[in-house]
Every structure is written in C-alpha cells, then in structure tokens.
Amino acid sequence: MNRPSDAAIDALMDELSRGLRADQLSRDPEKLAAYGHDESDTGDFPPQLIVFAERTEDVAFVLRTCQAHGVPVTPVGARSGKSGGSLPLYGGASLSLERMNRILSISTENLTAVCQPGVITGELMRAVEEKGLFYPPDPNSWEFCTLGGNVAENAGGPRALKYGVTRDYVIGLEWVLPSGETIRVGRQTIKGVAGYDLVGLFVGSEGTLGIATEITVQLIPLPRFVKTALLLFADVNAAAKAVTAILHSGILPRTLELLDDVSVAAVDGRGFSFPPGTGAAVLAEVDGNDEEPLFAELARLGEIATQHGATETLLAADGPQRERLWAARRSLSTSLRALKRHKISEDIAVPRARIPEVIAQLKAMGAELGLTVATYGHAGDGNLHANILYDGPHERAKVDTALERMVKLTLAAGGTITGEHGVGYAKRAFITWEQGPKVVALQQQLKALFDPKHLLNPGKIFPG
Amino acid sequence: MNRPSDAAIDALMDELSRGLRADQLSRDPEKLAAYGHDESDTGDFPPQLIVFAERTEDVAFVLRTCQAHGVPVTPVGARSGKSGGSLPLYGGASLSLERMNRILSISTENLTAVCQPGVITGELMRAVEEKGLFYPPDPNSWEFCTLGGNVAENAGGPRALKYGVTRDYVIGLEWVLPSGETIRVGRQTIKGVAGYDLVGLFVGSEGTLGIATEITVQLIPLPRFVKTALLLFADVNAAAKAVTAILHSGILPRTLELLDDVSVAAVDGRGFSFPPGTGAAVLAEVDGNDEEPLFAELARLGEIATQHGATETLLAADGPQRERLWAARRSLSTSLRALKRHKISEDIAVPRARIPEVIAQLKAMGAELGLTVATYGHAGDGNLHANILYDGPHERAKVDTALERMVKLTLAAGGTITGEHGVGYAKRAFITWEQGPKVVALQQQLKALFDPKHLLNPGKIFPG
Numbered sequence: 001m002n003r004p005s006d007a008a009i010d011a012l013m014d015e016l017s018r019g020l021r022a023d024q025l026s027r028d029p030e031k032l033a034a035y036g037h038d039e040s041d042t043g044d045f046p047p048q049l050i051v052f053a054e055r056t057e058d059v060a061f062v063l064r065t066c067q068a069h070g071v072p073v074t075p076v077g078a079r080s081g082k083s084g085g086s087l088p089l090y091g092g093a094s095l096s097l098e099r100m101n102r103i104l105s106i107s108t109e110n111l112t113a114v115c116q117p118g119v120i121t122g123e124l125m126r127a128v129e130e131k132g133l134f135y136p137p138d139p140n141s142w143e144f145c146t147l148g149g150n151v152a153e154n155a156g157g158p159r160a161l162k163y164g165v166t167r168d169y170v171i172g173l174e175w176v177l178p179s180g181e182t183i184r185v186g187r188q189t190i191k192g193v194a195g196y197d198l199v200g201l202f203v204g205s206e207g208t209l210g211i212a213t214e215i216t217v218q219l220i221p222l223p224r225f226v227k228t229a230l231l232l233f234a235d236v237n238a239a240a241k242a243v244t245a246i247l248h249s250g251i252l253p254r255t256l257e258l259l260d261d262v263s264v265a266a267v268d269g270r271g272f273s274f275p276p277g278t279g280a281a282v283l284a285e286v287d288g289n290d291e292e293p294l295f296a297e298l299a300r301l302g303e304i305a306t307q308h309g310a311t312e313t314l315l316a317a318d319g320p321q322r323e324r325l326w327a328a329r330r331s332l333s334t335s336l337r338a339l340k341r342h343k344i345s346e347d348i349a350v351p352r353a354r355i356p357e358v359i360a361q362l363k364a365m366g367a368e369l370g371l372t373v374a375t376y377g378h379a380g381d382g383n384l385h386a387n388i389l390y391d392g393p394h395e396r397a398k399v400d401t402a403l404e405r406m407v408k409l410t411l412a413a414g415g416t417i418t419g420e421h422g423v424g425y426a427k428r429a430f431i432t433w434e435q436g437p438k439v440v441a442l443q444q445q446l447k448a449l450f451d452p453k454h455l456l457n458p459g460k461i462f463p464g
Numbered sequence: 465m466n467r468p469s470d471a472a473i474d475a476l477m478d479e480l481s482r483g484l485r486a487d488q489l490s491r492d493p494e495k496l497a498a499y500g501h502d503e504s505d506t507g508d509f510p511p512q513l514i515v516f517a518e519r520t521e522d523v524a525f526v527l528r529t530c531q532a533h534g535v536p537v538t539p540v541g542a543r544s545g546k547s548g549g550s551l552p553l554y555g556g557a558s559l560s561l562e563r564m565n566r567i568l569s570i571s572t573e574n575l576t577a578v579c580q581p582g583v584i585t586g587e588l589m590r591a592v593e594e595k596g597l598f599y600p601p602d603p604n605s606w607e608f609c610t611l612g613g614n615v616a617e618n619a620g621g622p623r624a625l626k627y628g629v630t631r632d633y634v635i636g637l638e639w640v641l642p643s644g645e646t647i648r649v650g651r652q653t654i655k656g657v658a659g660y661d662l663v664g665l666f667v668g669s670e671g672t673l674g675i676a677t678e679i680t681v682q683l684i685p686l687p688r689f690v691k692t693a694l695l696l697f698a699d700v701n702a703a704a705k706a707v708t709a710i711l712h713s714g715i716l717p718r719t720l721e722l723l724d725d726v727s728v729a730a731v732d733g734r735g736f737s738f739p740p741g742t743g744a745a746v747l748a749e750v751d752g753n754d755e756e757p758l759f760a761e762l763a764r765l766g767e768i769a770t771q772h773g774a775t776e777t778l779l780a781a782d783g784p785q786r787e788r789l790w791a792a793r794r795s796l797s798t799s800l801r802a803l804k805r806h807k808i809s810e811d812i813a814v815p816r817a818r819i820p821e822v823i824a825q826l827k828a829m830g831a832e833l834g835l836t837v838a839t840y841g842h843a844g845d846g847n848l849h850a851n852i853l854y855d856g857p858h859e860r861a862k863v864d865t866a867l868e869r870m871v872k873l874t875l876a877a878g879g880t881i882t883g884e885h886g887v888g889y890a891k892r893a894f895i896t897w898e899q900g901p902k903v904v905a906l907q908q909q910l911k912a913l914f915d916p917k918h919l920l921n922p923g924k925i926f927p928g
Contacts, residue, residue: 156655193618252684
C-alpha cells in the first residue's frame, strides 16, 4: 500500500469539509507529527490529515468518504498504546475519537454504563465508584487512556487476576463498519446468547474491523474493603515461586504484581524505600465486603510467601501508604525509561506454572547478550512485561535478537506473544509463529469480509 | 434444502465405512428416531445416519466426506438442548461426540483443564473439585449435558450471576472447520490478546461454524464455604423487587433463583414443603473462603428481603437440606411437565431493573389468554424461564400467540430472546426482531465464510 498523494488528500479534505466544521480537520505539521507516534517506540508514521469526530454520524461520514477516495484511515484514542495499533503506517487520515468523551448514562439498577469511546478510563472508574459500583479493568495508563482504546486492545491490568479484562465487561456496542454503515450489536442484559458474539469479535480487534462509537459495559458492586501487602524477596525466582504457591493455595487475590531487581531499584526512593538486599517484590491485594477476613487472608498469603523465601511481608497500614505503593508500581514504565534512553516493553503471557522458569530464562538471556532486562507485571496471571533497556540505535541489532529469542522462549513455554497490549504493528511478524499460517489466514479472511479494500487501520495484527 | 435421497446416504455410508468401524455408524430406525428430538419440544427431525466419532480425525473425516457428498451434517451431544440446536432439520448425518468423553488433563498449577467435547459437565465439575478447583458454569442439566454442548450454546446456569457463563471459562479449542480442516485457536494462558477472539466467536455459535474436538477451560480456586437461604414471599412481584434491592445493596450472591406461585406449587412436597400462603420463593447463595462473613452477608440479604415483603427467611442448616432445596429447583422443569402434558420453556433475559414489570406482564398475558404461565429462573441476572403449560395441539395456536407476545414484551423492555438456551431452530424466526436485518445479514456472511455450502447444522440461528 502506498501513501496517498497530496492531491488525493486535498480532494478528500474538500469532501470532508462539506460535512465537518473546520476545527474538526487538521493538517498542522506539529499535530500530524504528534499523531505519528505512540508508546510503542516503533517509529514515526505521521498521518496526512487528522479528523476529530464529535458524533457517530461524523465517524460514519469519514469512513464512507475515505472508502470512496481509497484513502486509508486509522482510528486513534489517547495514543498510549504499546503495540503501535494507532499508527497510520501508510499515511492517510487519523480519525480521533478523543472529543467523543461523554459518559452517557450509569444505571445503578441495571449495573451498566454507556460511554462514548473517548471517555478516559479513570473517569469512568471514578464516576461509577461514586455510585458504589465497580469497573474493574485497570490498565496502568488508566489516568489518560480511553475506553475506546481499551476495547480495541482488550486491555487488561493488575486486577485482571480476579476480575478479568475489558472483554469481560463490554456487553453492547454501536459499531461503525469500515463501509460507514452503523450497526448495534450485543445487549443491555447481563446474559444473552442470541447469534454470534459480535461484541467479543470486536473487542481486541485493534481497530481493524470498525470503530465503536458507543460502548455499554456491565459493572459490579464495589467491594467495600481493599487490603494491600508488599512481599519482599532476595531474588525474583523466589518471588515467582511464591506467586505460584499462593495461587495453588486457594487464595484468589485481586492483584499479584511482581517487580524484579531492576524494577525494584528503579522505583526505590520514589515514594517508597525498599530495605537493602531486596531483589524482588510482590504487591498483593485482596478485596471484599468484610474487613476481618481480608486481614486473615493476607496473613495466610504472607505465611505462604515466607515459606517460599519472602524476607519480609509488609501490610500497607493505611490509604496513603497503599497509594504510594501503587504510584510506584504505575510509574515503573517511566522510572525504567530514566535508567536508559530507550526501552522496549514486551508483553508476554505464559501458563502460571512456567513463570519462574521463564523469568530465569529472560535474565540469563539478558546477561548473555549484555542487555539490561527488567521484568515486572501481572505475575498472578502469567502476564509479564519484560523490558529491554538500551542506550541507542547502535544496540538495536542486539535488541532485535533479544526480542526474537524472548518470543521463542515464550512460545516454547506454551505462552502468547501478547497478554494485553495487542499485536498491532510491533508484533505482527510474530503472530504466525504463535498461531500458524492456517489460523492467521482465517483471520485475514475475516478482516477482508469486513474491509475488502483494507483501508481501515491497514498493516496491523497480520504480517505486512 | 432437500433431504438427501436414500441413494445419496448409501454412497456416503460406503465412503464413511472405509475410515470408520461398523459400530461407529448406525441406521437403526429406533436410534435415528431418538436422535430426531431434544428437550425443545419443537418436533421430530430424525437424521438418516448417525456417526459416532471417537477422535478428532474421525470428526475431520466425516465433515470432509459430507462436504464432498453434499450431505448435511449436524453435531450432537447429549440431546438436552432446549432450542433444537442439535436437530437435523434437513436429514443427513448426525455426528455424535458422546464417545469423545475423556478429561485429558487437569493442571492444579495452571488452573486449567483440557477436555474432549463429550465430557459430562458434572463429571468435569466433580473431577476439578476433588483437586480444590472450581468450574463454575452450572446449567441445570449438568448431570447429563456435555461440555461440547455447553460450548456450542454458551450455557449459563444459576451461578452465572457471580461467575459468568461458559464463554468466560473457555480459553482454547481444537476446532474442526466445516471443510474438515483442523485448527487450534486460543491459548493455554489466562490472559492473551493475539489476533481476533476466534474462541469467543466459536463459543455460542451453536454448532454452525465447526466442531470443537478439544476444549481448554480455565478454573478458579474452589471457595471453601457456600451458604444457602430460602426467602419466601406472598407473591412474585414482591420477590422480584427484593431481588433488585439485594443487588442494589452491594451484595453479589452467587445465585438468586426465583420461583413464582406455579413453580412453588409444582415442587411443593418434593423434598421440601413450603408454608401455606407462599406465592414465590428466592433461593440465594453466597460463597467465600471464610464462614462467618457469609452468615453476616446472608443476614443482611435476609433483612433487605424482609424490608421488601419477605414473609420468611430460612437458612439451610446443613448440606443435605441445601441439597434438597437445589434438587427441588433442578427438578422444576420436570415437575412442571407433570402438571400439563406440554410445556414450552422460554428463556428470555431483561435488564435487571425491568424484572418485576416483565414478570407482571407475563402473568397478565397468561391470564388473558387462559394459559398457565410458570416463571422461574436466574432472576439475579434477569434471565427468566417463562414456561407455558398446555394440554395438547388444540391449544397450540394460543401458545404461539403467547410466545410471540412474550418475545415482543421482552424486546420492548430492552431484553433478549435467549439468555442461555440459544436460538437454534426454536427461535430463529425471532432473531431479526431483536437484532434487525443488517446485523443478521452480517452474521449470515460470517457463516458463509466458514461454510459456503451451508452443510454444517443448516437452518439454525437465522430465519429459514
């Protein structure tokens, strides 16, 4: 696919201007540059035009017009994605949903909320919590990412261990197809099995099958109490084994977040100081409607950790201390970036029993290649973020070798190339390694059914 | 589509005999008759041939051969479906998975199990519970239905309120496509977002997109304690309002099963006797790892129920009493059949807030048409089984009127035509009422992509 000519973009602009206000269209070079990158560190791909949709009809109009002009169009939310899903690889138009940012309704009786795609996830969380309800999916970027982006990537987060991921909460969608036709799929009820699960097909389709313009999510009652413990270990292997033992014991915490030695060092002193000799940490949380049993559960969890080599178990005494711990965890991605100029964040997931072995292999690989590998993540569900830190382009070949080896050892352990960030552009070369050519071909047929000209978010998920 | 000629079936038999043993093929008229009906009461559609698959290769061989011969093939499990999903509407072959009934592995470390499709759901439940693990989806037919059938229909059950339905537990599949090609989709990990959610597309596709020959499910730790309460009411409206109030209070029971007056009368005396004047009952269960808070939770729940008109709240004192309550609930479908010769079991779901209003409308409709309507079901998630009881064919026209009105009032309340039984043959005329022609057409295109000749389970889900 070739980048459209300037003349083609001029013609498109002309037609779009007939249905949109001037401030909904931008060709400002600075803005175009900004929309050309995200949090994936995979390069710059500026669009030739940005359109700011304000209602469903705008989205339908833009898709219809881009189809007619044969110009690629790439949906974009907060540009906080980590797999390059919102990068306009072949130019054309970026279609921003950021202005469609209203929570349309919250029903405390039905336990549902209806949102536009540009709603910031954290705003939805706060709005429902004020009403005693709970929207559990909590990507670390929740303060700035959008619900539409979460739906596109099927975002997870620490609480996925107990509560599942975005797909488990989305029950209905208004969906503009690549042709510009608008459909409503799913339901307003908690249960429902009429026809194929089109909602499930859409969630995680990374903006390749259409654009969600209205999202209905189900909510659950907000647990009254949350209790937090920090478990410290001398090394990451002990921590990983403790995680497996805790889950094996019958306790289902809401989070079990692992930090290895590099990660511990990176956040040390940023609101929380680790005792000397700490080589790994696990941030564990349990929740429920009664306070006493939660303390008992954390005590049991601490005992198991101690049996598996925990050097210390600290209970977060109050709200602010808990908030400091989580702030440190959430800032990890940024803190690691401060260590070296460049960072590639991998997002593998392996069967839980393989966590200790895979972490050991990642460390050994880093040592062998002379690269700093920081591993942290949602150890409870086997979703590890292995970060390769490096200084500049001269190390890039080594980094690419490391990435390939990481993918291979993950797949050898029965794992997946992406636990929650999506394939996007960053990992499209690897999906066939995981799924094989037949399954990839079947998905490409599905894509072609929805978007025969491949104009919506081209070049994503599948090998280019 | 026409029923294949006897000659066509002879030719198919010939070719199938080359790859299968004689005892894997049957044209015995008694068996053919038995495979011609299920629990849907929608008529008799005997196949012309039954094939008993014993391994994935058999399934692939049968599908390939049926495609080559242009003979329709309909997968079948335990024939306990309530929407006619396993009925061979146009004859041809029934492909039974009942002999593929082995649990292949249970991993207490990864919290997963791998099963063949013919595994009885109750056997899987018991096998994992022995290891301290929990497979929550619990269709009332769990003692005889199969996991493959549950996957095909995306089966729910009482515990769906807290734990979700079959789709929430299936993470990987071996899937034989209608062409006979075998693929593996999904993952062995808890999290994973590589590519489109083909597993989610398959679950609930009612045997129209292929046949699952191996199913990987995720498990959770088995809660240590379950506590049960029975809440009694003078009438169903009060009960329905209490259900809404309980959920609104922040309590998330694992079940909230509702029985109306007809249902209470039908089970009265069968292991459990209701006090005189009981016009409705709610069976509530909570579970967790600590016993004391569960009693406290049930007490809170009982208080709310009393505030909303409960005449009595009974705590199930011990295991056997609890078992009697559930046995009564599970036998409801059979007990109702004892009242009148025929029964049509509807499976609607409505937004929770609309439950009281919809139940009142159903009762009024029954009274107006002179039909007995028994409503019970999973009131906690709005999934109601409204049963029309009648004496014989002379009442059928009235019953059809009632069914249509029931669907219309459900849709008017924002509900769905099927909460957990599937569309199958029984409700294919109604799916367009719910979803509209565009969404139905899109699904038919999906079906055609997988099965261009429409030979796999033809005539299901979509209008004939």
